[in-house]
Amino acid sequence: MSYYLTTPIYYVNSTPHIGHAYTTIAADILVRHQRQRGVDTFFLTGVDEHASKVARVAAEQGLEPKEYADRIAIVWRELPARLGVSNDFFLRTTDDGHKVFVQDFLQRIRDNGRDDIYQDVYSGLYCVGCEAFKTEAELADGRCPDHGVEPEWIEEKNWFFRLSAYQKPLLDLYKARPDFVLPGFRYNEARSFIEGGLQDFSISRSGQPWGIPIPWDPDQVAYVWADALVNYLSALTYARPGEDLRDRYWPSVRHLLAKDILRFHCVYWPAMLLAAGYEVPQQLFVHGYLLLDDKKISKSLGNVLEPLDLVDVYGPDPVRFWCARAVSFGQDGSASVASLHERYERELGNDLGNLVSRTTAMIARYRDGSLRAVPAADSELKAVLDPLAADVAARLDVFDITGALERVWEVVRFLNRHVEVSAPWQLAKDESRADELDRVLYDLADGIRVVAVALAAYIPPTADRILAALGQPDDVGWENVAYGRTVEVTGIEAAAPLFPRLEAPTAAV
Ligand code: MSP
Secondary structure, three states: OEEEEEOOOEEOOOOOOHHHHHHHHHHHHHHHHHHHOOOEEEEEEEEEOOOHHHHHHHHHOOOOHHHHHHHHHHHHHHHHHHOOOOOOEEEEOOOHHHHHHHHHHHHHHHOOOOOOEEEEEEEEEEEOOOOEEEOHHHOEOOEOOOOOOOOEEEEEEEEEEOHHHHHHHHHHHHHHOOOOEEOHHHHHHHHHHHHOOOOOEEOEEEOOOOOOEEOOEEEEEEOHHHHHOOHHHHHHHHOOOOOOOHHHHOOOEEEEEEHHHHHHHHHHHHHHHHHHOOOOOOEEEEEOOEEEOHHHOOOOOOOOOOHHHHHHHHOHHHHHHHHHHHOOEOEOEEEOHHHHHHHHHHHHHHHHHHHHHHHHHHHHHHHOOOEOOOOOOOOHHHHHHOOHHHHHHHHHHOOOHHHHHHHHHHHHHHHHHHHHHHOHHHHOOOHHHHHHHHHHHHHHHHHHHHHHHHHOOOOHHHHHHHHHHOOOOOOOOHHHOOOOOOOOEOOOOOOOOOOOOOOOOOOOO
16 A cells, blocks of 8 residues: 655745645645555655746846756755655756656657647736736736736747546546545535636747757747646656656555645646546645734734744744644634644643643652553543544544544543543552552553654654653554553653743734
8 A cells, every 4th residue: 555645846936934834744744644554655745946937037136047946946945854844755847857757748648649739829818926827807907816917918839738628537537536636625616617618728838948848849848837747747757766656656646735726736637647648646635725824923023933933933843733733624724823822832831741741740759750551441541542543544544634633632631631530649648549540640651652653743753752751662653542552661750841831922913
């Protein structure tokens, strides 16, 4: 079984913001979870470099486009590591392996015997920001609503892809696979778009040298989307030198993306794959926007917290936790720095951090740091933990990173109540209740261990620290999300706070 997950490749000429971090973090949670289940995974991310803007800005700065792209690709390449993200490969569309593959891919469509690529003149309004042609109806006051600029009139002889011929194959595909696109309302959106009729689109640009040359007409370059989408396949041919990973990971691929690029991924891309003779992806998950309420943060007041600076202040784990928790994954939602701080204090600091500190402190104090392994078949905790592994896995199988996290948090809340209800400090006063105290401490330690393993995909270093504080092996295999696997240890000490108090950000008024 394999699990290949991709994020959109980011335009190299923008700077990373919280929205980009959001997709990458979500993908990392999903992939790490599959690894915990022993699945053979591959996680791809990278940058999309052939947008016309790259060539324009480079020219303004007196640089060659590639020189300029090399400089700004650095920050993107570093982004995953700053977020604790474990991608297997970082693709650049200027990689030779990608360029060669795109040319082969386009040639395969041209040679498929169905006349799917033809030459025609295109004239229309083109928004450089979107890298897409616009109809009058899509404009607001003559401007692109997303970029606020007037599109340019472009008229040129281009190579076209006969998307219109794929309406029926795509509708058949959508009918046969009702979970091809998730969530369901995005599936409906994509299917309605296909039902509404598909227009052929131009896959080449003339008069600009920046891009991948069309193999049969090198005066033209591939349209940036016809180049970028292909990355999901091309990466498999050169990510591991000397190996072709396509048999291993294609078509069991899942694409993660935001709603703005639904059509490209859910309509154009499967059609292009069918035309080139490849199988379509297994599934696409379309998430909403994470919006940072940045109006409340003001540079002039000196309280600026740029999205990636959040990682510097809070560390990657709290930011990852907050991304998964603040907005239900799949929906749009607003998330403020204040909400990050609040969850840091209340949920990570109090609910989880204090639980670990208190439990280890009690084991240190009442049992001199020794934990006896005394699991009990009739333990209340066992009943709470028994369904957890399957419940969390089922949610993550449908990309519900928010629901899965909430399911784990139910256990965190249960454990906090359990401390209060079982009051180990009372039991410790009564020698005749020593066995009872051992059982309570064991269950608390075991519950915390299970929570750590279940959270390992979300907050990996924190999970390791919790296991270490309890003297447990750092094995986060999913089979360990089960009652009674905590091993007997000595030498447990009161753990230092996992999430030390931080000053609250000062919000501007
Ligand atoms: N280069 C294209 C994608 C090509 S994929 C073959 C592109 N790049 S982008 O940098 O503009 O955006 C990439 C993705 O970042 C978006 O589709 C989305 O997945 C994510 N996000 C950007 N802003 C976002 C938010 N504010 N919130 C959530 N995700 C958003 O499009």
